[in-house]
Amino acid sequence: MRPADDGPDLLARRFEEHRGHLRAVAYRMLGSLAEAEDAVQETWLRLARTDRPDTLTHLGRWLTTVTGRICLDLLRSRAARREQSLDETFVPDPVLRPLAGPEEPEAAALNADSVGVALLVVLDRLAPDERLAFVLHDLFAVPFDAIAPVLDRNAAATRQLASRARRRVAEARPAADPDPGRQREALDAFVAASRDGDFEALLAVLHPDVVLRADAGALVRGAAGSKVLRGARAVAESALLFARFNAAARTVLVNDGLGLVSADEDGTVRSVLSVTVADGRITGLYILADPDRTARLALPERTG
Numbered sequence: 651m652r653p654a655d656d657g658p659d660l661l662a663r664r665f666e667e668h669r670g671h672l673r674a675v676a677y678r679m680l681g682s683l684a685e686a687e688d689a690v691q692e693t694w695l696r697l698a699r700t701d702r703p704d705t706l707t708h709l710g711r712w713l714t715t716v717t718g719r720i721c722l723d724l725l726r727s728r729a730a731r732r733e734q735s736l737d738e739t740f741v742p743d744p745v746l747r748p749l750a751g752p753e754e755p756e757a758a759a760l761n762a763d764s765v766g767v768a769l770l771v772v773l774d775r776l777a778p779d780e781r782l783a784f785v786l787h788d789l790f791a792v793p794f795d796a797i798a799p800v801l802d803r804n805a806a807a808t809r810q811l812a813s814r815a816r817r818r819v820a821e822a823r824p825a826a827d828p829d830p831g832r833q834r835e836a837l838d839a840f841v842a843a844s845r846d847g848d849f850e851a852l853l854a855v856l857h858p859d860v861v862l863r864a865d866a867g868a869l870v871r872g873a874a875g876s877k878v879l880r881g882a883r884a885v886a887e888s889a890l891l892f893a894r895f896n897a898a899a900r901t902v903l904v905n906d907g908l909g910l911v912s913a914d915e916d917g918t919v920r921s922v923l924s925v926t927v928a929d930g931r932i933t934g935l936y937i938l939a940d941p942d943r944t945a946r947l948a949l950p951e952r953t954g
Contacts (some may be wrong), residue, residue, distance in 0.1 A: 665694055672717045678785045679721035681742030684946065689720045696720075711796055718786050719800045725778035741865035741875040741938045742770040744922050746911060747903040748950040765789070766906040767924045767936045771863065772822045776815050783808050784816045785814035798856055824861070825928035826907070833908045835928040837901065841910070844893035852886035857931040860885050867940030867951070885935065899923070902950050911949065919947040 672693055676686035693716050744767055773781055779801050786792040787808075794805040794812070801808055827833065836855055844850035862879040877883050899910035899921075909924035921944060926934040938944060 653820050661697065664709055665697060665713070671710070672713055675714055675717050675785065675790060676721055677743075677745075678765055678773065678789055679718065679781060680724060681740075681774055683743040683745070685724060689717055692720050693717045709793065712744070714786065714790065714792060715796055715800055718782055718792075718797070722778055722782050722800065725781060729778060738878050739863060739865050740771075740774060740833075741773065741863055741936050741940075742767060743943055744904045744909070744924060744938060744947070746919075746922065746950050748948055748952065749901060749903060756888045766926070767904060767909075768824055768826060768926045768934055769819070770905075771936065772819050774880060775822065776818060779803075780811050780815035780818070783812040784819065787812045801928065824926045824933040826926040826933065827928050828906070829902040830908060832930060833927045834901070835924070835931055836926055836932050837908050837910070840889070840925070840932060841899075844889045847890060847893065849886055849890065852889055853874065853882050855931055856882040856885055857928065858882050860932055860934065862888060862937070864937040865940055867942055900952075913949050917949045919944045919949055922947070 664873075669690060672690045673686050676689040677683065680686050680689065693713055696716055697713065722770065774784070776784065782801065783797055786797050787794060787946060794808045798805045798808040801811070803811070839855040840852070842848075845857060858881065860880075860882055862877075862885045864877050866876045866880075879888055899912045902909060902911050904911075904924035907924060909922060910925075911919060912921045913919045920941070921937060921939040924936045925932050
């Protein structure tokens with residue numbers, strides 16, 4: 651039984667202190683903002699139901715591992731249904747922010763130790779157990795002996811899972827320059843070349859091995875709206891076809907880098923494009939145009 655001063659209100663307040671962190675964990679595990687919120691809410695329900703006061707001693711770690719377990723179950727369910735995690739056109743939900751000015755606390759929590767769309771795409775290719783071990787240990791410094799019980803493995807086996815995941819991430823993650831100035835130069839050059847129909851200028855700003863991943867949603871996945879293109883020529887040809895959309899788009903922060911957002915006059919987001927840039931050229935483009943998911947995104951306020 652909990653002490654008298656350790657009632658529901660105190661428990662709820664202590665949980666709220668960890669909510670932002672838990673959403674960040676769940677987002678990196680699932681790549682879905684809505685599912686991340688559901689996972690955090692389920693974590694709260696499990697905490698509220700527990701009769702073990704000892705969980706409050708190390709509440710943060712307990713909540714993190716519970717959230718991890720919930721996300722692991724969701725990932726395993728996805729894999730069993732052969733859904734998003736096995737579809738190479740899948741692009742995770744982005745977190746949109748204005749180029750300058752204050753950000754909402756929720757966005758700030760998700761972007762602490764920021765994770766890019768490109769990394770989330772790579773994480774989506776990992777097996778569920780690998781993703782859990784990598785996310786909790788490498789991104790949130792949870793010890794292996796705390797992760798192991800979630801996976802029903804010992805600490806040594808969990809360490810091996812994380813090591814294997816780390817190698818796969820390093821091999822698949824595209825080269826990227828974190829400098830926003832160089833990102834902006836490459837993105838502006840891409841938009842200008844697309845708008846002007848300048849094929850050679852597009853080839854110049856695209857890396858020869860650039861990959862474009864476009865996700866238009868489950869209803870059209872596998873059709874023309876959802877695709878993966880590889881190579882500068884194929885991506886440049888596609889960019890010319892959709893240049894009118896980019897011309898009207900706004901530049902915003904997308905997770906840890908720059909991107910473009912297109913929206914209706916009423917503010918409904920229609921598409922989000924994010925890029926990775928290395929040595930002044932675009933190495934990856936990620937387009938989310940799934941209307942079911944983009945409609946739930948908040949269009950950042952204009953600043954300046």
